[in-house]
Amino acid sequence: MKYTTLANTNLKVSKICLGTMTFGNQNTENDAHSQLDYATGRGVNFIDTAEMYPIGGNAETFGNTEKHIGSWLKKTRKRDNLVIATKIAGPNRGMTYIRNPLNFSKKSITTAVELSLKNLQTDYIDLYQMHWPERVMNMFGQRGVQHIDPFWTDNILDVLNTFDGLIKAGKIKHIGVSNENPYGVMRFLMESEKHNLPKIVSIQNPYSLLNRLYEVGLSEIALRENIALLAYSPLGFGFLSGKYLDGFPEKSRMKAFPQFIRYTNENCFKATKLYKTLAEENGMTSSEMALAFVNQQQLVAATLVGATTLDQLKSNIDAFDVVLSEDVLKEIEKIHELVPNPAP
Template identity: 50%
Template sequence: MRYNRLGNTDLNVSAICLGTMTFGSDQSEAEAFEQMDYAFEKGVNFLDGAEMYPIPTSPQYQGRNEEIIGSWLKARQNREQMVVATKVTGPGDMVSYLRPDMALDSRNIREAVTNSLKRLQTDYIDLYQIHWPDRAANFFGQLNYKHQPEKDGTPLLETLDVMSELVKEGLIRHVGLSNETAWGTMKFLQLAEQHGLPKCVSVQNPFNLLNRSVEVGLTEVLHREEVSLLPYSPLGFGVLSGKYLGNARPEEARLTRYPVFARYLNEQGQLATQAYVDLARQYDLDPATMALAWVNSRDFVSSNIIGASNIAQLKNNIDSIDVDLSSELLAAIEEINVRFPNPCP
C-alpha cells in the first residue's frame, strides 16, 4: 500500500480509502466487518462515512454506517491506527428528516458531530467534512451556474467558526469539504487565512474517466493551496467496469436495484465507457482496474475512495494500487477524453 499526506497535515492516509456508503443496508454488519478486516490487512488505514449514510438515505437505516464502523473499531481495538472521516449533511428535501431547519449552522453541526461521535464510539473524528454547500451551486451533476444569492444559506464564515470551535475542543482534527466548487474552496481558504481559522485540507468530489470536471478549475486550487482531492465514484457507480454496456442490468448490481442513480448512463457516457473498456482489453487489463489505476495516478489525489458489493470486488479495487499505466496507455486515455470530454459531469 502507498501512503500520501492529507493536505498540509501530518496525517498519512492510504492511497485507497474504504467508503462505507452501503454499510448497514446493502451490506450487513458481518459483511462490512469482513470488508474492513480485509482492507486493514492490505494496509488501508482510511475509512470514509457520513451521518446520512447508507445510500439511499432513509430514516430506517440512517447512521448505521457509522455505528458499524464504531463497532468494528471497538472490536479490533485499532482506533489509533485508523484515519476516520465522516460528514455533516447539508440542507435538502431528501434529508429533511434528519433535523428540523437543516443548515450548516452551529446548532445543526454540533448536533450532527455529537451523534456521529456517539455512533463511531470515539472521542474525535480525524476529518470532518461538509457534505455539500448550504447555497445554490453546481454539485451533484448540475451545470450552467445560475446565480441565486437569495439561496446563500448559512454564511461560510459562520460554518467555519463552528468547525474551528470543534477543533479547539478536540472533537475533530481537520476540516474537509465535499461536492464543493473552486470558488467555494478558495473562499473557505481565504476566510481561514483572514480570521485565523482551520484551513480545509481536502475536497471530496466525484472524479473518474467519465467526469473530470474538477480539472477545469479546482485542481489548480488543490495544487497551489496544498489541498487533497479525495475522489468518490471513481468507477462512476460501477459503470466503468463495463457491466452495464448494451443496456445490461446484472441482477445484484446497484444501478439495477437503484435506477435513480443513472448519472453515468447517458448516451455519451455509454459511448465513452465502451471506448475505455475496449482500450483496457487491448492492454489485457480489467476495465475497472484501469479506471481506478488512472485515478490513483493523478498527483492531486491523496486517497481514492472505493466501495464494493463483495470481497471479490474489494480485492480487485485495492489491487489497482499496484497497477502502473504506461505512457502509451495514458496517451490513449487522453485521446478518448478528447472525443468524449466529461460526458457525465
C-alpha cells in the same frame, strides 16, 4: 500499500480510502466487519463515511454505516491506527429525518458531530467534511451555474468559527469540503486566512475517466493551496467496470438506485465502451485501468473505493498495483478529447 501525508496535517493516509456507503443497507454488519478486516489487513488505514449513510437510506437505516464502523472499532481496538473521516449532510435533499432544519448552523454542526462520535464509538474524528454546500449550485448531474441561489446567506465565517470551537474541544482534528466548486473553496480559504481560522485540508469530489471536471477549475486552486483531492466514484458508480453496457441487472446498484443518473446518458455508454476496448487491448480489465488512471494523477491524494462483496474489494485494491504506460495514457487522452466529461 503506499501512503501520503495530507498537507497541513499530521494525517498519514493510505492512497486507498475505504468507502463505506453500502454498510447497513446493501451490506450487513457482518459484511461491513469483513470488509474492514480485509482492507486494514491490506494496509488501508483511511476510512470514509457520512452521517447520512447508507446510500439509499431512510429514517430506519439512518446512521447504520457509522454504527457498523463503530462496533468494529470497539471490537478490534484499532481506532488509534486509523484515520476516520465522516461528513455532515447539507440541505436541499429532502432528508428532514436527519435534522430539521438541515443546515450548517452551529446547532446543526454540533448535533451532527456529537451523533457521529456516538455512532462511531470514538472520542474524535480525524477529518470532518461538509457533504455538499448549503447553497444550490452545480452538483449531482448539473454542469454549470447560470443563476445564483437567492435563498442562501453567506455564513462561511460562522461555519468556520463553529469548527474552530470543535477542533479546540478535541472533537474533530481537520475539516474538508465535498461536492464543492471553485467559488466555495475560495470563500473558505479567504475567511480562514483573514480570521486565522481552520483551513480546509481536503476536497472530496467525483473524479474518474467519465468525470474530470475537477481539472477545470478546482485543480489549480488545490495544488497551489495544498488541499488534498479525495477522489470518489473512480469507477463511476461501477459503470466503468463495463458491467452495465448490456443493461442493469436486478440486484445491481444502478437498478437499486435509479435516481443516480449521472452515469447513464448516451455519452457515458459511448466513452465506457471505448475505455473498455482500450483496457482489454492492453491486457487489463476496465476497472483496473480506470482505478490505475485515477491513482496515477498527481492531483489525487487518495482514491475512495467501495464494494458490495469481498471479491470486488479485493479486485479494486489489487488494481492499485497496475501502472499505466505512457502509450495507454495518451490513448486515454484521445478518448477524453472525443467524449469529454460525459458524467457531470
